[in-house]
Amino acid sequence: MGIAERKERQRAELREQILRVARDMVMREGFAALSMRKLADAVEYAPATLYLHFENRDAIARELCVRGFQDLLAAFEPAAAVEEPVERLYRLAEAYVKFGLEQPETYRLIFMEDPKLSTELFKDAPDGAGPRSFGVLVKVFEDLKAAGRLAEEAEPWKLAEVLWAGVHGLVSLRLTCTGFKGSPADELARLLVTTLVNGLPELKPARAAKKAR
Amino acid sequence: MGIAERKERQRAELREQILRVARDMVMREGFAALSMRKLADAVEYAPATLYLHFENRDAIARELCVRGFQDLLAAFEPAAAVEEPVERLYRLAEAYVKFGLEQPETYRLIFMEDPKLSTELFKDAPDGAGPRSFGVLVKVFEDLKAAGRLAEEAEPWKLAEVLWAGVHGLVSLRLTCTGFKGSPADELARLLVTTLVNGLPELKPARAAKKAR
DNA sequence: AATGGATTCTGAACGCCGTTCATTGTGAAC
DNA sequence: GTTCACAATGAACGGCGTTCAGAATCCATT
Incomplete structure (x- = not known):
């Protein structure tokens, strides 16, 4: 049943990518400059997608x-x-x-x-x-x-x-x-x-x- | 020329009132909760009016x-x-x-x-x-x-x-x-x-x- | 190969926000 | 009574976090 694992892995990977980009944003411009919309843009997903991985900002x-x-x-x-x-x-x-x-x-x-x-x-x-x-x-x-x-x-x-x-x-x-x-x-x-x-x-x-x- | 003085006084009074209300808001809910719109509401003026007394938030x-x-x-x-x-x-x-x-x-x-x-x-x-x-x-x-x-x-x-x-x-x-x-x-x-x-x-x-x- | 169902993703919307600006109203000066 | 300066505003712009109905995609079953 490798498919479920792959999906889980991809899911975790995206979550990780979001966090990586978010971290970069915070370190570069501060927490206040971290916006869900810009973050979504940066990872090339729609803003709503972020909410599938995190409850909120x-x-x-x-x-x-x-x-x-x-x-x-x-x-x-x-x-x-x-x-x-x-x-x-x-x-x-x-x-x-x-x-x-x-x-x-x-x-x-x-x-x-x-x-x-x-x-x-x-x-x-x-x-x-x-x-x-x-x-x-x-x-x-x-x-x-x-x-x-x-x-x-x-x-x-x-x-x-x-x-x-x-x-x-x-x-x-x-x-x-x-x-x-x-x-x-x-x-x-x-x-x-x-x-x-x-x-x-x-x-x-x-x-x-x-x-x- | 008491009229100009009265106007100046009223102007200063409003400015002071804005600051008073703003101070209350900050002390009660923190700086993040201080919004120009709520502040304008509280002093019973339109938001734009605040900008006649302060450059910005x-x-x-x-x-x-x-x-x-x-x-x-x-x-x-x-x-x-x-x-x-x-x-x-x-x-x-x-x-x-x-x-x-x-x-x-x-x-x-x-x-x-x-x-x-x-x-x-x-x-x-x-x-x-x-x-x-x-x-x-x-x-x-x-x-x-x-x-x-x-x-x-x-x-x-x-x-x-x-x-x-x-x-x-x-x-x-x-x-x-x-x-x-x-x-x-x-x-x-x-x-x-x-x-x-x-x-x-x-x-x-x-x-x-x-x-x- | 086709179908069905679950999962992933998104566009559009809601209600906030700070800020700007053309317009309106008001009261003093002439 | 008319003009003028100025206080005040409504409406708008662009941005925000967040939600949700629906579209798209993918997998398992037939």
Whole structure:
């Protein structure tokens, strides 16, 4: 029964092609410029055909969100593999900022558009891409704590939240307040990590870690 | 020649009414839900009439941006008046987060929508609302430095950028990633300031400042 | 090979949107 | 009373997301 399989394959292929073209459009002109009509034109189908593969425009955006997030996760991998926790922090922050600045429209789509587009990244499922990547950040601080380099009261989860907010702030401000001419983002990211790390109450070789950069 | 004045007054009044209604719409349903037609309906004029007072929809948004920013600036005032720099930092961060969470749609409009809407807040003019409010943050670190509580190498401007990115990150992540259930934002804001402050290399009574909260 | 039925696709339409412009109405100035 | 400036409008243009009845295509059955 190879026919049914072929049909299924073709169906999946078209779906994939739609997503590819949509991704290109978003990355080139932003999510707002993604229109079902232009998208249909680009894949050479009638607009109505798109609705056989996606519930609506938001469904396409959600899919792009998920994939964009996977890209972010992939960009994290080398940094996440670093052994030394402090160095890992610097590398993670650097990777995050780099991703955001190099793929601004993807970043906007994931973290700055309608909440509806990114909810499923963080909703419930503890094994979703969102929680997993956030877990990478939490783990850094847990490792620090396990190594006895953090105070007893230190809460890895909260510290991870603060770090995430910091790098997200750096990226998103740069994407929106383009008129504001600030220092280079990667430089600020290092400063953020430095102050954060040196500020952790019981981090013993704080000064050394900073000087290492 | 009171007639010309009356006409001018009425003209300004209508303009103001349009902005009032537009502001309500944005605050209630977000910027995306602000349509020229609904706005015209609400003020009981034809859509075309709006264009006698504003170049286009973006012009209205820009005006709302400026006013929203002034509100933010006003929300800063009590905190900015605090003498002690560290305490001032905590208060400023607290005020910023509070504003963002209480007026989410206004905050989105200013800091998370199209860069075109907020450029004029930060463009060129060093006496604009943007640079002035950022200056409040810079001043905190300058005061710290002047009091000899910061290292020679410390750069107030960059530290202010990091702090701003931090609080902006806290607010904007909460507005967009609603699925992610994190710790209370005000708590994280305090943690951010604490780590930032305690991490400043030569801040003498660092531990004391932290315990003061 | 012909027929029937399921699936894929589309054209046309609906109701929105921002924006423009020729036209109308109104009130002040002469 | 007439003229003139200007506020205000209705109607239109092109674009948008989305829906749906019908056309076209393809496969399995006879």
